[in-house]
Amino acid sequence: MFIRLLAYHYSMGVNPKKACQYLKLSGNKATKNHSVWDAFNFYKDALDKLNQLPETQETKKERLEILYLIITPMYLLGFPENSLEILKDGEMLSKELGDNRRLAIFYSRMGSYYSYKGEPLIAMKYSEDAFEEARIQGDLQLIAPLAYQLCTPYGGAGQFYKIVDMAPGVIDLIEKSERESEFFALPWNPYSALCGYYGVSLGMLGSFENGKVFIEKGLRNAAQIDDIRTLGYVHFFYGTFSFVKGDWPNTKEHFQNSIKYYEEVKWLLVLAMSEAWLGLSY
DSSP states (O other): OOOHHHHHHHHTTTTTTHHHHHHHHHHHHHHHTOOOOHHHHHHHHHHHHHHTTTHHHHHHHHHHHHHHHHHHHHHOOOOOTTHHHHHHHHHHHHHTTTOOOHHHHHHHHHHHHHHHOOOOHHHHHHHHHHHHHHHHTTTTHHEEEEEEHHHHHHHHHOHHHHHHHHHHHHHHHHHHHHTOOOOOSSSSSSHHHHHHHHHHHHHTTTOOOOOHHHHHHHHHHHHHTTTTTHHHHHHHHHHHHHHTTTTTHHHHHHHHHHHHHHHHHHHHHHHHHHHHHHHHHO
């Protein structure tokens, strides 16, 4: 509350630099508390304050930092208003400042944007470019989250065989490095999510026995780290897997669990998907 008051105080005054600092801190706190609309608006206000300052190398770096921070609540909200412009701004600044790590992340989020807008082929291009950049760098800190993000357009295009080709190698890398519990800068755990996506994809190709092994591995890991978003995600995958298999009791159970967790964190986009799948299963 004190940080928000400071953000408001400086926003009303003539010190845009201080206002930007406290608006960013307020956004960070709101993200941590699952108040994603608040976070999105705080970061947007911080960007507006930065526009009032002279353009220097320092302000460009600060702008890139806030553009990087805003993509998490923006993603969780299903890419509201001007999201594509924000992502393109991040892409441009990443190139200008030579920040290849963040460039890969902006490419990945542009892939997610086009996936949610129903354009999986455009999404695939951005996501593949991001993953290839991470692979060239050999950086697991990038490979893990971007591999997960690449699953979204592959799944949207029905190309589950590509997930089956790509995911197990990344899962193996994470296991060998003993980093299954890490979040790799994502708002959920990518190891559990990858196991879930891989398991569903195996099921889509008819390999239900192997698919169940990986989904349950992802669910065990999610339960161990006790993260609500991750638990909701893996239950969503398990519900989808059970639906494809025709296992209606488990389909309903897992989608009901998914809905429970998504209602808690107010992740409305995937909550709506879980509710739709539950209705379809009934």
